[in-house]
Amino acid sequence: MTDKVLMKGNEAFAEAAIRGGARFYFGYPITPQSEIPEFMSRELPKRGGTFLQAESELGAINMAYGAGASGGNVFMSSSSPGIALMQEGLSFMCSAEVPLVILNVSRGGPGIGGIQPGQADYFQVTRGGGNGDYRIPVFAPASIQEAVDLIYEAVPLADYWQNPIFIFADGIMGQMMEPVRLPEPHPFVREEEIAARKPWAIVGYGDDDSKRNIVKSLRMEPDALEAHVEKLFKKYELAKKELCRWESIDTEDADIVFVAFGTMARIAKEAMELLAAQGIKAGLIRPISLWPFPYQAFDALGDKTKVVISAELNMGQMLDDVKMGVCGRYPVDLIHRTGGMIPTSIEMAEKAKKIYQNALPADRR
Secondary structure (H helix, E strand, O other): OOOOEEEEHHHHHHHHHHHHOOOEEEEOOOOOOOHHHHHHHHHOHHHOOEEEEOOOHHHHHHHHHHHHHOOOOEEEEEOHHHHHHOHHHHHHHHHHOOOEEEEEEEEOOOOOOOOOEOOOOHHHHHHOOOOOOOOOOEEOOOOHHHHHHHHHHHHHHHHHHOOEEEEEEEHHHHHOEEEEOOOOOOOOOOHHHHHHHOOOOOOOOOOOHHHOOOOOOOOOOHHHHHHHHHHHHHHHHHHHHHOOOEEEEOOOOOOEEEEOOHHHHHHHHHHHHHHHOOOOOEEEEEEOEEEOOOHHHHHHOOOOOOEEEEEEOOOOOOHHHHHHHHOOOOOEEEEEOOOOOOOOHHHHHHHHHHHHHHHOOHHHO
């Protein structure tokens, strides 16, 4: 690890991907992540990697498909509407079991929406916008340092699972600056190492057709497709156990439990301090993996809890997952802003206090 350096989020994300071993970057500029392709165009070729700006997000995802199928470690980034255009390619890559690390520095929507930060892509990244039965693990950092660590880890992790992995960060994190420690760089996988390290990859075997690999998504026979999808879901069931991550803060005897990820988790922590000064104890469940979602984190909540509040920069897309985690044991409510609007910690604390008071018996309000 290096000494701490002050870095802008987007540039730190890109540096982490290079240090994690991502040798290829295909992308297209879109706010608020355009500093990433700019950084990659300058830095990646210096270190022996390849940067290519595609003509569109559609072109970029299919370039990533080709490079990944050939054994290359690929990192991509975009923002909400650009990620939407990549959904078909992501479905193909999950079906063909091609690794990829993809970062969504998200903004408000729907459609083109605006360029301000948001978390309205929750359904997009956790449910999948492409066709068919597939899953993509999703990690949601709450700081630039955590994003660096997750991206660095995700490069070999995508290889291990032979699947795309999403990093979901909002526009605030891409544009803010924080001190970070950068991890030691992994060397790029050399061409002559690919056949041994990734025996499934398309590397070319000359005239020996018996050793030729085929990476494909199309399966014309229904029974073959069914068997393949069932195989994928055995992998996803294992991923649910091994990739589920969360942070719990002061939840054991909390009156209010916030559930929030990314920037909203940081605001919730400040709101917790404001509520404590008023004699209301608040806790926080911070999902780090959005899929698999940490439903088991809610098992530790006690009898003192009166309400669970999902705090989101959208219209409540995580609410269904929170309700499944709560499983009817506590009332569930929502504090949210959307369209690029961001609540202050004071606003969050005031709304949480009202929700809490309404959840109390009438004689205690």
